[in-house]
Amino acid sequence: MRILHTSDWHLGRSFHREGMLTHQASYIDHLLEVVAAERVDLVVVAGDVYDRALPHVDAVRLADETLARLAASRAQVVLTSGNHDSAQRLGFSSRLIDAAGVYIRTDAGRVGTPVLLEDEHGPVAVHGIPYLDPDAVREPWGLAGRSHEAALTEAMRRVRADLADRSAATRSVVLAHAFVAGAQPSDSERDISVGGVSRVPTSVFDGVSYTALGHLHGPHTLTESVRYSGSPLAYSFSEADQHKGSWLVDLGAEGVISTTFVEAPVPRPLARLRGELESLLGDPGLAAHESAWLQVTLTDAARPTGAMERLRSRFPHTLVLGFEAAVPGLGSLPAERTHGRTDHDVAREFMTELRGTEPSDDETALLFRAVDACCDDSDVDTVLTEGD
Structure with missing residues (x-):
C-alpha cells in the first residue's frame, strides 16, 4: 500500500x-x-x-x-x-x-x-x-x-x-x-x-x-x-x-x-534580512530576495525615515520590519546633576545621549507631551533650584 x-x-x-x-x-x-x-x-x-x-x-x-x-x-x-x-x-x-x-x-x-x-x-x-x-x-x-x-x-x-x-x-x-x-x-x-x-x-x-x-x-x-x-x-x-x-x-x-x-511547490520564498538600511538597499548579493516575502531587522543607530517605503522600493514584498539599533550601556551616560534644568531638558538630553543624535522637532514634541503626562501638574514644568 x-x-x-x-x-x-x-x-x-x-x-x-x-x-x-x-x-x-x-x-x-x-x-x-x-x-x-x-x-x-x-x-x-x-x-x-x-x-x-x-x-x-x-x-x-x-x-x-x-x-x-x-x-x-x-x-x-x-x-x-x-x-x-x-x-x-x-x-x-x-x-x-x-x-x-x-x-x-x-x-x-x-x-x-x-x-x-x-x-x-x-x-x-x-x-x-x-x-x-x-x-x-x-x-x-x-x-x-x-x-x-x-x-x-x-x-x-x-x-x-x-x-x-x-x-x-x-x-x-x-x-x-x-x-x-x-x-x-x-x-x-x-x-x-x-x-x-x-x-x-x-x-x-x-x-x-x-x-x-x-x-x-x-x-x-x-x-x-x-x-x-x-x-x-x-x-x-x-x-x-x-x-x-x-x-x-x-x-x-x-x-x-x-x-x-x-x-511541495513554493509560491513565494521567505527570508530574513538584517543590517543597516543603506547597506541592504545597495547590496547586489541580495538580488535573489527581491521577490521573497521578507522580515527585515534594521540596525541603524538612528531609525531611518520612511524605512518601509524605501525597503519596498527594492524589496516590494517586505512584510515585517523591526529595529535593533546598537544601544550604549546606561552606565556610559553622563551622571550630571539635574538641578537648575527642566524635566524637558533632562529627557531630551537623555534621548540624545542614548541615540547619538538629537530628536527631531516632531519627536521632541511627542517626548515633551510624554514628560508632561507624567508630572503631577501637566501644565507646569518648573525649573528646579538648589534647596527644592
Whole structure:
C-alpha cells in the first residue's frame, strides 16, 4: 500500500495579512498530481484542515472541492481533526461521506474503531485519532492525569485492544495530532500545553506500522515509523529554512518498506534580512530576495525615515520590519546633576545621549507631551533650584 501523509493545511489562514487561499489551492493541485503520478492508494491528513473553528466560506469551499477531487481519485482518504478545527463541524455527515471513500474521523468516542482497507498483503487498519483535549476526555475516559500523554496513552490502549482482536497479518496506521517529544516547534503553531504538559513520548506509538503525525509545521523523522509531514506552506518566518511537503510511504507485508519526502511547490520564498538600511538597499548579493516575502531587522543607530517605503522600493514584498539599533550601556551616560534644568531638558538630553543624535522637532514634541503626562501638574514644568 502506498500512503501519502500530509497535515496542517490551515485552509483560510493569512500570512501577515497576505491571503494564502490561492497558494493553498495550488498545493491541493499538487497533492492530486502526486496521487495520480505516484499511484497513491491512501491519503492521510493528520489534522488542522482549517485554520479556525469557524472557517471562512471560501476556505470551506476549497475543502469541499478538495475532498470531492480526492473522492474521485484513485486514493482513499482518512482525515482527522486538529486543535484548530471544530471536530463537530468538520465531522458533519462523516458517516454519509464514508461511502465515497473519504473517512473523516473527529469523534473521540470512536477512537479504537478503524477504517479497514486491503492490499495484496492483507488487511490494513487505519486508526484516525482526532486532537484530544485532555480536559474534554479526562472524565469520560477516567484518566488519572491531566495531560496529552494521558489522553493519547488511553487512545492507543483502545487502538491496541482493537488490533489484538485482528489477525497477526494486520498492519496498522495511526493518525494523531499532538506535540511528540524530539521534534522542534515553530512560531506559527498554537500552544496546546495543559498545565505546562504538552509533550508526548514516541513510545506511546510503539508497535504501530506507521504513525502519521500532525501539529508541528516542520517535517520531522522521530523514528522510521513515526513522522511529521509538517504544513505544506510556511506560516511564520521561523519556518523560512524548512522544506515543505508530504511523506510518500510504502507499506509492505512487515511494515514500512521505504519513505520519500515529496517537496511541495513554493509560491513565494521567505527570508530574513538584517543590517543597516543603506547597506541592504545597495547590496547586489541580495538580488535573489527581491521577490521573497521578507522580515527585515534594521540596525541603524538612528531609525531611518520612511524605512518601509524605501525597503519596498527594492524589496516590494517586505512584510515585517523591526529595529535593533546598537544601544550604549546606561552606565556610559553622563551622571550630571539635574538641578537648575527642566524635566524637558533632562529627557531630551537623555534621548540624545542614548541615540547619538538629537530628536527631531516632531519627536521632541511627542517626548515633551510624554514628560508632561507624567508630572503631577501637566501644565507646569518648573525649573528646579538648589534647596527644592
